[in-house]
Every structure is written in structure tokens, then in C-alpha cells.
Amino acid sequence: MKKDLIVKLHAAFEDIVQRHAETATEFWLARELQPMLGYARWENFAKIVDKAKASCEAAGNRVDDHFRDVTKMVSLGSGSQRAVEDIALTRYACYLIAQNGDPSKEPIAFAQTYFALQTRKQELIEQRLAESERLVARKKLTASEKQLSSVIYERLGEEQSFARIRSRGDQALFGGVSTQQMKERLGVPQSRPLADFLPTITIKAKDFANEITNFNIKKDDLDSEREITNEHVKNNADVRALLGDRGIVPEQLPAAEDLKKIERRHTAEAKKLPKTVERLDDESKHE
Incomplete structure (x- = not known):
């Protein structure tokens, strides 16, 4: 906002x-x-x-x-x-x-x-609004990933394909840096998803690429892992280029606060x- x-x-x-x-x-x-x-x-x-x-x-x-x-x-x-x-x-x-x-x-x-909030201070309200926006973005990313996983399974009938395709997409978004390497850079625990520690802009970037992939798989009737992987890599690369035009380099952004902590705080x-x-x-x- x-x-x-x-x-x-x-x-x-x-x-x-x-x-x-x-x-x-x-x-x-x-x-x-x-x-x-x-x-x-x-x-x-x-x-x-x-x-x-x-x-x-x-x-x-x-x-x-x-x-x-x-x-x-x-x-x-x-x-x-x-x-x-x-x-x-x-x-x-x-x-x-x-x-x-x-x-x-x-x-x-x-x-x-x-x-x-018990306080009505504007700066604290701004901070919480930013946290809420990030939580909403994360939920949207979860939904688009779930949809992508479902579409891939329908097309390929193989559960591991989604993980491989998502990994290749991440690598395209982060300029050749793998998901595992990003987790190490940001200090993300191995048991936790990388997205829980990404800033809002990167979460939204991943979600946008997912939405394009979901749309084009159906529009172009893609039915092989190679085709879907190429589509997802292209979409993530395009989103990366768009961010780059605005001076944003996804892999260089610092880690954000653990979303689970924010969620617990808001619930409390x-x-x-x-x-x-x-x-x-x-x-x-x-x-």
C-alpha cells in the first residue's frame, strides 16, 4: 500500500x-x-x-x-x-x-x-501493513505452486517433475544461483522453504512466473517435461529481466524476517x- x-x-x-x-x-x-x-x-x-x-x-x-x-x-x-x-x-x-x-x-x-494494533502510531501501522502484504503474497505463491504442481502431474503423471521444474525456474530467476545456494546465502534452515525468507518483491516475482507458466501450459497444450521446463525457465528469466530493468537483482536482496514468526505474531x-x-x-x- x-x-x-x-x-x-x-x-x-x-x-x-x-x-x-x-x-x-x-x-x-x-x-x-x-x-x-x-x-x-x-x-x-x-x-x-x-x-x-x-x-x-x-x-x-x-x-x-x-x-x-x-x-x-x-x-x-x-x-x-x-x-x-x-x-x-x-x-x-x-x-x-x-x-x-x-x-x-x-x-x-x-x-x-x-x-x-493497540498503538495507533502511523509508522507501526505501516510496518504491519508491509508484513501483511508479504503474508498475502506468500499465500498466493503457495496457491500458484499448488496449481502448477497439479497441472504438471495431470500432464506428466509423475510427482517429481514439479520439483525439478520449479528448481530450474528458481535458477533462472536468481541468475544461475540454485535454490540450495540461495538458502545457504540467506541462512534458511534446510527444512524450510526458501520463499518463507524472501522479500515481498521476490515472492511476487515467483508467483507471477508461476501464473504465466500455468496459463501457457494450458494455452499451448504442453505435455512434456522438456516443454514445460523451457516455458517455466523462460518466464522466470523474463521476470528477472523486468526486475533488472528496475535495478532489482533478486539474488542480491537480503533475507527478510521468517514469515512463520510474523504469522505467529499477528495471530497472537x-x-x-x-x-x-x-x-x-x-x-x-x-x-
């Missing part, structure tokens, strides 16, 4: 917090959060809230402690006011709403991190959240 968008979203979310700064309990209102998360219609957003309530209950937490039905008065153009139903939300409730939203929407991705933060947030009290029942 680009820094200017992070700055914009951070300022917008902080503005909502300041609206309720006079109350003892930190809370958000669902109708304020709705447009922030990219939902134009309340009816659609309400469905996400219902899913979040179900997640709250499934986790063993009291829904009423985190989702409180409220009524607030809104001004009409005529100068009169009318009552509108709303929902007061704790940080944990907002986190669950974000988790049940569409992660492809950048405001949702931002909110997942913003509400997961999510589990800790309902225990550390305040429950809604009577002061936050109304606006």
Missing part, C-alpha cells in the same frame, strides 16, 4: 476517534465506519457486521460487550431531527468487521491492521485484542 494512501486513511480513522474523545471508553460508530471501509449501502455493511458478531460469539466473547445498539439524532435539511439506529463498536468489534470484509479493498486491509495480536480492549459502558451508548 502506498504511503500517501496510508497517511490519508490514518488521518481519516484518527478523525473518527477524536469525535468521541470526551468519552471514557474508546469506541466507533458503525455508520461512521461504513463509508470509511468502502461500503456505500448500510444494508450491505450490516451483513458484514452480523458476520462479525457471529465471529465474536464463536470466539467465546459476549457480543453485547463489543456491539451495542444505539440511537442517535441526525439533522435534516429542514432543520428538524430524526432518530437513526446505529451500533457502538469496540476496537475488537471493528477488527472483526474488517476481518469479515473484502481484503482486496485497501481501506479494509488498512482497517485490519489499524484495529489489530489478534488473540490478545479482546482481552485488552475495554468493553462498552453506558457512557458510549449514545451520541
Whole structure:
């Protein structure tokens, strides 16, 4: 996510917090959060809230402690006011709403991190967003590798072919450096995949090459290990050339933090959240 968008979203979310700064309990209102998360219609957003309530209950937490039905008065153009139903939300409730939203929407991705962290410092949010992006990229790589393995097995009927083809692809991406040599360079344990220690850009590069190979195997009806290997090597070499044009040399990039550690840290933060947030009290029942 680009820094200017992070700055914009951070300022917008902080503005909502300041609206309720006079109350003892930190809370958000669902109708304020709705447009922030990219939902134009309340009816659609309400469905996400219902899913979040179900997640709250499934986790063993009291829904009423985190989702409180409220009524607030809104001004009409005529100068009169009318009552509108709303929902007061704790940080944990907002986190669950974000988790049940569409992660492809950048405001949702931002909110997942913003509400997961107890701190609201922008630099820490930026760091966690970068970690989340890397985790998502790794999951996508796993999916494209699984698809490639399946397609190769369908075509060749031999389980070891995928490992050989992937290895040749890695060698093309890393300028002749083998997967094993890259693991040694980056200090990757032998029992762990190289991709768990690669930076986001390299993970995405591998995934992109896989996607092209998957597409072309089917398009060109490739049915031999030699043909598929040549296709995969070419795609990785092309991706390497694209990176090189931008001054990026994959085999020279330093190792990134172990993704398993990041995943455990994010999971621990999510589990800790309902225990550390305040429950809604009577002061936050109304606006």
C-alpha cells in the first residue's frame, strides 16, 4: 500500500476517534465506519457486521460487550431531527468487521491492521501493513505452486517433475544461483522453504512466473517435461529481466524476517485484542 494512501486513511480513522474523545471508553460508530471501509449501502455493511458478531460469539466473547445498539439524532435539511439506529463498536468489534470484509479493498486491509494494533502510531501501522502484504503474497505463491504442481502431474503423471521444474525456474530467476545456494546465502534452515525468507518483491516475482507458466501450459497444450521446463525457465528469466530493468537483482536482496514468526505474531495480536480492549459502558451508548 502506498504511503500517501496510508497517511490519508490514518488521518481519516484518527478523525473518527477524536469525535468521541470526551468519552471514557474508546469506541466507533458503525455508520461512521461504513463509508470509511468502502461500503456505500448500510444494508450491505450490516451483513458484514452480523458476520462479525457471529465471529465474536464463536470466539467465546459476549457480543453485547463489543456491539451495542444505539440511537442517535441526525439533522435534516429542514432543520428538524430524526432518530437513526446505529451500533457502538469496540476496537475488537471493528477488527472483526474488517476481518469479515473484502481484503482486496485497501481501506479494509488498512482497517485490519489499524484495529489489530493497540498503538495507533502511523509508522507501526505501516510496518504491519508491509508484513501483511508479504503474508498475502506468500499465500498466493503457495496457491500458484499448488496449481502448477497439479497441472504438471495431470500432464506428466509423475510427482517429481514439479520439483525439478520449479528448481530450474528458481535458477533462472536468481541468475544461475540454485535454490540450495540461495538458502545457504540467506541462512534458511534446510527444512524450510526458501520463499518463507524472501522479500515481498521476490515472492511476487515467483508467483507471477508461476501464473504465466500455468496459463501457457494450458494455452499451448504442453505435455512434456522438456516443454514445460523451457516455458517455466523462460518466464522466470523474463521476470528477472523486468526486475533488472528496475535495478532489482533478486539474488542480491537480503533475507527478510521468517514469515512463520510474523504469522505467529499477528495471530497472537489478534488473540490478545479482546482481552485488552475495554468493553462498552453506558457512557458510549449514545451520541
